[in-house]
Amino acid sequence: MDDKLILGGHEFTSRFILGSGKYNINLIKAAVEQGGAQIITLALRRANTQQSESILDHIPEGVTLLPNTSGARNADEAVRIARLSRAMGCEDFVKIEIMHDAKYLLPDNYETVKATKILADEGFVVLPYMYPDLNIARDLQSAGAAAVMPLAAPIGSNKGLATRDFIQILIDEIDLPIIVDAGIGKPSQACEAMEMGAAAVMANTAIATAGDVPAMAGAFRQAIEAGRTAYITGMGRVLARGGSASDPLTGFLR
Amino acid sequence: MTPVNEENKVYFIDSDELPPAALERKHALETDPSSRTNHMEYLPGMEVIDSDVKDIVLKAVSEYDYSSYTARDVELALSKDTCSVEDFKALLSPAAAPYLEQMARKAERITAEHFGNTVYIFTPIYIANYCQNYCVYCGFNCYNNIRRKRLSFEEIEHEMQVIAKTGMEEILMLTGESRKYSDVEYIGEAVKIAKKYFRNIGIEIYPVNTDEYRYLHECGVDYVTVFQETYNTDKYETLHLMGHKRVWPYRFDAQERALRAGMRGAGFSALLGLDDFRRDALATALHVYHLNRRYPHAELSLSCPRLRPIINNEKINPRDVGEKELCQVLCAYRIFLPFAGITVSSRESKEFRNGIAKICATKVSAGVSTGIGDHEEKYTGSQEDDAGDEQFEINDSRSFRNMYDDMERGGLQPVLNDYIYV
Numbered sequence A: 001m002d003d004k005l006i007l008g009g010h011e012f013t014s015r016f017i018l019g020s021g022k023y024n025i026n027l028i029k030a031a032v033e034q035g036g037a038q039i040i041t042l043a044l045r046r047a048n049t050q051q052s053e054s055i056l057d058h059i060p061e062g063v064t065l066l067p068n069t070s071g072a073r074n075a076d077e078a079v080r081i082a083r084l085s086r087a088m089g090c091e092d093f094v095k096i097e098i099m100h101d102a103k104y105l106l107p108d109n110y111e112t113v114k115a116t117k118i119l120a121d122e123g124f125v126v127l128p129y130m131y132p133d134l135n136i137a138r139d140l141q142s143a144g145a146a147a148v149m150p151l152a153a154p155i156g157s158n159k160g161l162a163t164r165d166f167i168q169i170l171i172d173e174i175d176l177p178i179i180v181d182a183g184i185g186k187p188s189q190a191c192e193a194m195e196m197g198a199a200a201v202m203a204n205t206a207i208a209t210a211g212d213v214p215a216m217a218g219a220f221r222q223a224i225e226a227g228r229t230a231y232i233t234g235m236g237r238v239l240a241r242g243g244s245a246s247d248p249l250t251g252f253l254r
Numbered sequence B: 001m002t003p004v005n006e007e008n009k010v011y012f013i014d015s016d017e018l019p020p021a022a023l024e025r026k027h028a029l030e031t032d033p034s035s036r037t038n039h040m041e042y043l044p045g046m047e048v049i050d051s052d053v054k055d056i057v058l059k060a061v062s063e064y065d066y067s068s069y070t071a072r073d074v075e076l077a078l079s080k081d082t083c084s085v086e087d088f089k090a091l092l093s094p095a096a097a098p099y100l101e102q103m104a105r106k107a108e109r110i111t112a113e114h115f116g117n118t119v120y121i122f123t124p125i126y127i128a129n130y131c132q133n134y135c136v137y138c139g140f141n142c143y144n145n146i147r148r149k150r151l152s153f154e155e156i157e158h159e160m161q162v163i164a165k166t167g168m169e170e171i172l173m174l175t176g177e178s179r180k181y182s183d184v185e186y187i188g189e190a191v192k193i194a195k196k197y198f199r200n201i202g203i204e205i206y207p208v209n210t211d212e213y214r215y216l217h218e219c220g221v222d223y224v225t226v227f228q229e230t231y232n233t234d235k236y237e238t239l240h241l242m243g244h245k246r247v248w249p250y251r252f253d254a255q256e257r258a259l260r261a262g263m264r265g266a267g268f269s270a271l272l273g274l275d276d277f278r279r280d281a282l283a284t285a286l287h288v289y290h291l292n293r294r295y296p297h298a299e300l301s302l303s304c305p306r307l308r309p310i311i312n313n314e315k316i317n318p319r320d321v322g323e324k325e326l327c328q329v330l331c332a333y334r335i336f337l338p339f340a341g342i343t344v345s346s347r348e349s350k351e352f353r354n355g356i357a358k359i360c361a362t363k364v365s366a367g368v369s370t371g372i373g374d375h376e377e378k379y380t381g382s383q384e385d386d387a388g389d390e391q392f393e394i395n396d397s398r399s400f401r402n403m404y405d406d407m408e409r410g411g412l413q414p415v416l417n418d419y420i421y422v
Helices: A025-035 A075-087 A109-121 A134-143 A164-173 A187-195 A213-233 B006-011 B020-031 B053-062 B071-079 B085-092 B094-115 B153-165 B184-197 B210-219 B233-239 B248-252 B254-260 B277-294 B323-336 B350-359 B375-380 B400-409
Strands: A005-007 A010-012 A016-018 A039-043 A064-068 A093-096 A125-130 A179-181 A200-203 B118-128 B170-175 B200-204 B223-229 B240-242 B265-270 B299-303 B341-344 B363-365 B413-415
Touching: A016 A025, A016 A213, A025 A213, A075 A093, A075 A109, A093 A109, A109 A125, A109 A134, A125 A134, A134 A164, A187 A200, A187 A213, A200 A213, B006 B233, B020 B240, B053 B248, B053 B277, B071 B085, B071 B094, B085 B094, B085 B277, B085 B323, B094 B323, B094 B350, B118 B153, B118 B184, B118 B200, B118 B400, B153 B184, B153 B375, B170 B184, B184 B200, B184 B210, B210 B254, B223 B248, B223 B254, B223 B277, B223 B299, B233 B240, B233 B248, B248 B254, B254 B265, B254 B277, B265 B277, B265 B341, B277 B299, B277 B323, B323 B341, B323 B350, B341 B350, B350 B400, B400 B413
Parallel strands: A016 A039, A016 A200, A039 A064, A064 A093, A093 A125, A179 A200, B118 B170, B118 B363, B118 B413, B170 B200, B200 B223, B223 B265, B265 B299, B299 B341, B341 B363
Antiparallel strands: A005 A010
């Protein structure tokens, strides 16, 4: 089956995007391998180090690095961080994270649209992290985003698809890959997001806080693949309640 | 103003070197409240900002009766997803003491959610120990007979090189509180030197006005730490007998001025052991809580220093704040303020720091000297005869490398930098 995730012209067969910030870097390789991830995110501010053990040394060959602008408080700072990332030799992928909120780390949608426009115009493959709002998603699409990354729940919360209905609206209405980011706490939730039609799932804390990081990455891989297959196959109908009516309401029609 | 009570006498040490007039003045300050200025009144040049945080915090603390909380209140607080101010008060109360293990478990989970298993490592560098204040418990106080020093820019550069060579990337620059000997421009120039060697620069200096914080931010500083020492203004008055530091409200508003000046983050703390630690912990956390509500983007962090012995006074100790009490305070901080950084300094023992880093601390210092210009001596064993004396005696003298390895052995991920100056 030729089912590829396409982001800004780049093709991926895995639909699992792995975060890297919250667990020991020597586990990254195993997590990438067992999770089958082809994209791994990295906060540029974390990469800004001479630390002898740099995350960069642990990322396997062939894996696409998705630098994020974590730490940016507005569009201007996000743009500066993205340009730094390019200067540091990262490719043109950038995940925009703009937080004006240190408590919940909720994205600032308004500033995110501004930064998306500037960076897309500069040729970046822009993946904006956002709060699932249809109007903003449309603006992001017009601004040149390569995908839209709505949050499922507050970052790190492992609370799952708290914004399910709003993410579904984005999936139904936006002609870009919808990548569910933040808040996914367990494989079943990742599976559900994929069944809904999400193009990919990104997870970090759920894996970082697991007893066995690589094994949990593997569990996510299976869940994401199962959800994707179910979505493509077309799931059987689900009845809201009751059984199938034996006497149709419209049976009187001639 | 309250007269100095028996409790404070432990702090008073007379030096033989002091001229008689100075000694007389010192004794007057210690014993005669009328010889001291009004600690709630701003001095000329001190900026007054429009802020209601002080009043809110002081009111909450004055109403806090921690003996009124019960085991049931603590259990309720521990069962909730979101910790309210009332829940936090219960967690700080004596009723929570038997629940320490449960608090630690909850704190550990919350820390993992917000910070994963990362632990940041930094080192402080004291560039001057001149001080114009008489704070009775502090080794730098102007009446304490110690070797004073202010590093020249060449010496600062040398110290920075010695520290940077270890691999350290985050530095906290400190001075004694003397505008005269360590003026803002001097500190600004020192910061510019630090910027050549370090990626993340914080300062812990005397509180300054907003425009001065802005200048320091432009020099390269993004984090400002100011310890309030105690939030009990009456007690504060009996401990900070002379100097600009005596002005309690100007100090309280320092972090808010720093944030208004564009600093990315601010650090807070009471010096536990000076006064009622439960009230001081409540006040510190509420200070953070209310500034977070007004400046939601700011990265706020807490420290938890306990009193330590100083040169010429070995008797100073943290009184009723034992390690269990300290751990209770830190777990309560974490549960109430999941997003806040928690720094545990070398005032605490190796064992305590290894343990607390697994529960809720997010940052530890290493390779620490609280003296002036003696890093090479500390790191390599070479002699530096003219080094300035220390602010307090540290407890955990682990080098950067040992700390790094110990944290890693504890299952944590040491992080040297997580910051870009933009």
